[in-house]
Amino acid sequence: MPKPLNGLVTASILILFVVLMVPTAWYLRPGWNFVVVMVLMLLFMITLGLGISGRPAGILISQRNIMSLSRFQLVIWTVIILAAYLTIALERVKAKPSITDALAIALDERLWALMGISTASLVGTPLLQSTKKAQTPDPQEVLKTEAALTAKGDPVPALTISTNAQGVLFANASIKDAAFSDMFEGDEVGNTAYVDVAKVQMFFFTVIAALSFGMTLFYWIVTKSPAELTSFPPLSGGLVAILGISHAGFLVSKSTTHTSTA
Numbered sequence: 001m002p003k004p005l006n007g008l009v010t011a012s013i014l015i016l017f018v019v020l021m022v023p024t025a026w027y028l029r030p031g032w033n034f035v036v037v038m039v040l041m042l043l044f045m046i047t048l049g050l051g052i053s054g055r056p057a058g059i060l061i062s063q064r065n066i067m068s069l070s071r072f073q074l075v076i077w078t079v080i081i082l083a084a085y086l087t088i089a090l091e092r093v094k095a096k097p098s099i100t101d102a103l104a105i106a107l108d109e110r111l112w113a114l115m116g117i118s119t120a121s122l123v124g125t126p127l128l129q130s131t132k133k134a135q136t137p138d139p140q141e142v143l144k145t146e147a148a149l150t151a152k153g154d155p156v157p158a159l160t161i162s163t164n165a166q167g168v169l170f171a172n173a174s175i176k177d178a179a180f181s182d183m184f185e186g187d188e189v190g191n192t193a194y195v196d197v198a199k200v201q202m203f204f205f206t207v208i209a210a211l212s213f214g215m216t217l218f219y220w221i222v223t224k225s226p227a228e229l230t231s232f233p234p235l236s237g238g239l240v241a242i243l244g245i246s247h248a249g250f251l252v253s254k255s256t257t258h259t260s261t262a
Contacts, residue, residue, distance in 0.1 A: 010051030017044040025090040031222035033090075038083040038214075045075065053175045065172035066182040069199050069250075070122040076210045077118050081111070081232075084217045088229045095226035106231035110240045114209075117240075117247050128255040129187065133167035137189040138260040145170075148193035165189050168259040190259030198246075198253040205246045209239055 017040050024040060025033045049058025059075060062068045085105065092102035139158075146158040164171045170192040172178055183203065186196045213235065220233045 013047045025087045031218050034087040041079045061178045065178050067178050069183040073206045074118045074122050080214050091226045108235050110235040121247050135168045135261045137168045141190050141260045188259040198250045202246045202250045
């Protein structure tokens with residue numbers, strides 16, 4: 001079991017990162033302050049993971065001791081949007097008194113929709129999977145999974161699979177067993193040894209959308225004066241639609257049982 005950081009050490013480091021965000025956003029060049037604030041937020045989350053679970057990526061690990069794609073997605077958008085808001089707000093505060101209301105920063109409705117979609121996946125996934133916890137996987141399905149995991153070099157005895165499983169949902173024995181590959185594997189005993197295409201699709205849509213919007217925000221902050229930074233750059237309706245369709249397919253996949261039951 002990974003050993004978490006000392007509580008006092010963790011708290012001190014977290015406070016340091018939060019304190020550093022303000023002078024970083026205030027003094028660094030526009031655009032680059034946004035980038036460094038994002039890095040500080042990521043370091044905050046890494047420290048939080050180390051302090052609670054003993055894993056740098058602890059914030060991504062769910063109660064089933066697996067790394068969650070929904071958590072990954074929400075973390076990315078949270079870091080990008082909050083870092084940009086803090087940076088833009090402080091750029092406008094520096095320009096006072098020429099700007100009377102420094103916090104009057106409008107967020108595109110499509111951006112709220114995107115955040116809502118990401119949150120819905122995180123909250124909706126456990127709800128859709130709750131009925132699966134009451135189901136019992138077929139013993140033959142467990143043996144089949146054992147053979148598949150052994151064949152790919154990750155041997156897990158059938159007894160361990162059955163013991164750790166939450167109904168038909170696959171679960172690792174401990175936090176240290178969580179891996180990045182969890183985000184692309186099936187959630188159930190019957191398909192955990194296989195790639196989940198819906199997850200792969202959503203991962204790429206998320207990464208491409210986040211990188212595109214992040215770069216747009218960077219140039220937005222670099223090229224506009226504080227007085228012009230009254231809003232976030234508009235988000236493409238087509239991009240939100242694509243992400244919505246991807247999430248819909250992801251949630252439908254979550255609601256379908258892929259494992260034979262006893």
